[in-house]
Amino acid sequence: MIQNSTFHLKAFNDFYNENYQKFVRFAYSYVRDMPVSEDFVTDSFMACWVERESFGESFNIRAYILTSIKNKCLNHLRNTQLQENILKKISDYSKWEMDMRVNTLEACDPNEMFSEELQTLLNQALAAMPEKTLTAFLASRYQDKTYKQIAEEMNISTKGVEFHIAKALKILRKHLKDYLVYILLIIITKIPS
Numbered sequence: 001m002i003q004n005s006t007f008h009l010k011a012f013n014d015f016y017n018e019n020y021q022k023f024v025r026f027a028y029s030y031v032r033d034m035p036v037s038e039d040f041v042t043d044s045f046m047a048c049w050v051e052r053e054s055f056g057e058s059f060n061i062r063a064y065i066l067t068s069i070k071n072k073c074l075n076h077l078r079n080t081q082l083q084e085n086i087l088k089k090i091s092d093y094s095k096w097e098m099d100m101r102v103n104t105l106e107a108c109d110p111n112e113m114f115s116e117e118l119q120t121l122l123n124q125a126l127a128a129m130p131e132k133t134l135t136a137f138l139a140s141r142y143q144d145k146t147y148k149q150i151a152e153e154m155n156i157s158t159k160g161v162e163f164h165i166a167k168a169l170k171i172l173r174k175h176l177k178d179y180l181v182y183i184l185l186i187i188i189t190k191i192p193s
Helices: 009-031 036-049 063-104 116-127 131-141 147-154 160-177 176-190
Strands: none
Touching: 009 036, 009 063, 036 063, 063 131, 116 131, 131 147, 131 160, 131 176, 160 176
């Protein structure tokens, strides 16, 4: 154990050489990535050396470095978990969209698809949308514009366009749930009213 009064380079190097691999194995047991584990351990040792003047007499270098490594591992795992959750949501949405396309095509009945009542309901749903949401939705679905083009025209970010498209689809699902299969077919095939 290094005491603060004897916190000098040789003692620190000896401690480093004795414990580096142990700390790397500890980090690796959680993050399962050797280069990341080595970086976390090296960063923790460097931070300890830089801060050495501020430590008191009862300073425990092992606990300090282990706590630093633990916190880096936790942040890494939380970020990884967040990324995986986002990718899963994207994957789930893609699967839902594909299922909807298959179901829509299977349920396609041209006689009902072009019914006046259905078109009226679609127009009512579109009329219920806020102006920006409607503008973004129509530009995407009826004018074949990309999110980037829409964002530039509306002077908003592409994330803003994504928000408005998602909001439009939510409104359509809510107001037209009994006719969703047919409405989606109209929207997907971009048949103008």
